[in-house]
Amino acid sequence: MPKVKNEEEIEGIVFQEYEDIELNSPSYLIVGFPDAGLVGGISISHIIREMGPMEVGGIDIPRLTPPVVFVKDGEAKPPMKLFKKENILMIASEIPIPATTIQVFSYALLEYAMRRRVDFVIGITGLGSGERVNKEKPSVFAAYSGEKIKKVLGEKSIPLFSEGAILGPFAIFLKEARRFRLDSTVLLAEAFPELPDPEAASVAIEALSKIIDVNIGVQKLLEEAEYIRLRNRELMKQTARLMAQAGRGAEAQPSLLYT
């Protein structure tokens, strides 16, 4: 494992840092997991490739069954990696979050973000939509919690998610962020829920670029889309099974209350 400088255990989740992490304001934590259409995972992977951040840490879930570690060039690393570039932290996960771990993991991540003085937590995810099949370029919407991020989304003309339920870790990020003195938003890109969807990831990244004021090109992502889809077939199968357990796929359903 890389040499760990700082280690913190929050709610049983272990955060390891390979160097001291300090962020200038406005600071961001960008989070994407393998989920609907693998939008979050593909997005984060592309953002890291384009921005070239430093790998500054890792996150481990010690009670994960079966235990898993990822190896690169012989070196073992935790299943989630922490990257940093200037005022932006990013979390890249090699695994979908198991339904049984979503609660503790999400609260631990919010606590960690607060301790590192993050201002905005930005999640990227797919929104399973029957309309996706009819669109060359899918739409992206934002849900938010907090006045500062509301203002940013308005200034950058990011369309808001009009109505529906959000399930999984991003639900916790949205409803609990204020208790951790954070503003939070989730970018939801229309996607094929059970097929890897790099095109959906590209529209999410375009929206993110506007929010954080950093130009992140998506041309390469679109050019390599078919290879990315082939590469991620097995991960998509695994993820689809976990999403079914977590009840994902209900986002687009209307609310019972219509007032």
Place this chain on the structure above:
Amino acid sequence: MSWEDEFDLIRSYIRRRMKELEKELENAFSSMHVIHPSMSIRPSSFDEPLHEAYETEDECVVVVDVPLLDETNVTVVAQDGLIKIEGRTRRAIKAEEIGYSVIRKEISRYYKEIAISRQCDVSNMSYSIRNGRLVIRMPKLK
């Protein structure tokens, strides 16, 4: 109903619930197995594309993910409640090109059989291919 009967009912409910919980736990743990490109996969799954299917009020839609498909070399046939899809890729793609460092297979063809609901009118099936996705549409039988 006597007390003993009621206890039997409770006992049988608890036994049933315990079995359900065991099943749920088994499912939860089995789905945690992570497969990464560098790990082994069943060779039989290599040629089989992912798909998703859904129904609207008027039609049945099946989307099959067939990246790098040669659009001039694909057959889609509906037969006995199944849609059979066969096609070749534009070129053979070695497993190592898409991140599999251990296995030595390649993808040069796709084959998939998908069960279709009886409500879907396969005799009026149509399909299109865009960006390596095969979209099959069938009107719903009235």
